[in-house]
Amino acid sequence: MDAMTHSGKAEVTLPTDDQIKVVREFDAPANLVYRAVTEPELVKRWWGARRGAMTVVEIDLRVGGKWRYVMDASNGEEVGFHGEFREIVPNERIVQTEAYEGIPDPDDSANVNTMTLVEVDGRTTMEVLIQCVNKESRDMQIASGMEEGMQESYDELEDVAKSLA
Amino acid sequence: MARAATTADAFNAVAEPRRRQILDAVAGGELPVNDIVALLGLGQPQVSKHLRVLREVGAVEVRSEGRQRIYRLNGEALKPIHDWVKDYERTWTKQFERLDEVLEDLKPKEQGDGRDDSQR
Numbered sequence: 001m002d003a004m005t006h007s008g009k010a011e012v013t014l015p016t017d018d019q020i021k022v023v024r025e026f027d028a029p030a031n032l033v034y035r036a037v038t039e040p041e042l043v044k045r046w047w048g049a050r051r052g053a054m055t056v057v058e059i060d061l062r063v064g065g066k067w068r069y070v071m072d073a074s075n076g077e078e079v080g081f082h083g084e085f086r087e088i089v090p091n092e093r094i095v096q097t098e099a100y101e102g103i104p105d106p107d108d109s110a111n112v113n114t115m116t117l118v119e120v121d122g123r124t125t126m127e128v129l130i131q132c133v134n135k136e137s138r139d140m141q142i143a144s145g146m147e148e149g150m151q152e153s154y155d156e157l158e159d160v161a162k163s164l165a
Numbered sequence: 166m167a168r169a170a171t172t173a174d175a176f177n178a179v180a181e182p183r184r185r186q187i188l189d190a191v192a193g194g195e196l197p198v199n200d201i202v203a204l205l206g207l208g209q210p211q212v213s214k215h216l217r218v219l220r221e222v223g224a225v226e227v228r229s230e231g232r233q234r235i236y237r238l239n240g241e242a243l244k245p246i247h248d249w250v251k252d253y254e255r256t257w258t259k260q261f262e263r264l265d266e267v268l269e270d271l272k273p274k275e276q277g278d279g280r281d282d283s284q285r
Contacts, residue, residue: 010257028268046263
């Protein structure tokens with residue numbers, strides 16, 4: 001209804017049973033957004049906000065090249081993600097696999113993530129389509145978001161509750 | 166795209182953008198089906214399809230008043246799942262807010278690089 005007023009929020013939808021789509025607009029041109037998602041020292045500054053401080057950011061940005069992120073979760077545990085680049089169009093599109101190292105045989109249930117950047121009038125819309133191996137994997141990943149969310153402030157939870165009142 | 170599977174579980178019911186729109190609409194109070202159709206600007210058959218999915222998972226309830234079908238939100242049934250996706254969404258929002266800060270830092274540098282050429 002008021003989708004236009006939510007440009008600051010990531011919008012998450014589930015296009016199919018085994019997909020997650022995340023869309024967010026940034027007040028910056030595409031080449032800067034691209035730098036922020038591909039240069040290790042820049043990635044280090046924002047990616048970890050999901051769980052904790054990042055200890056490892058390795059990015060070999062070429063098709064077939066590998067990437068790996070490790071962060072210190074708030075409970076002191078290390079959480080690792082890794083994958084491989086499948087497609088790279090500078091400032092426009094990256095397709096990469098994403099395996100979560102916290103589960104057995106991570107590569108067997110790796111996501112294939114497609115990020116696209118579209119710049120209009122100096123603003124850039126980022127779309128990340130997360131293709132999971134199956135619905136169970138998809139639902140589990142969203143459930144892990146819930147766990148993190150629960151640790152956050154009750155003020156935010158209150159907003160959700162109000163929207164349903 | 167047409168054969169993309171979407172089962173009618175509560176999870177998907179909430180995540181589909183049009184159905185979220187319907188839920189937003191009935192969150193404000195009971196609505197006759199005609200009002201929902203008008204609000205969404207979709208055809209009646211499409212709206213009926215979305216409403217059926219929402220009804221099947223208990224997200225909305227319907228009653229008849231004369232010839233009108235009136236829908237209302239069943240927030241009880243919905244809240245845990247809604248929170249599920251919302252919390253996931255919030256972790257991304259938080260992450261992207263940090264990315265916003267990185268981008269703000271990059272902007273002046275990039276402009277500076279262009280203008281500083283004459284001074285070198």
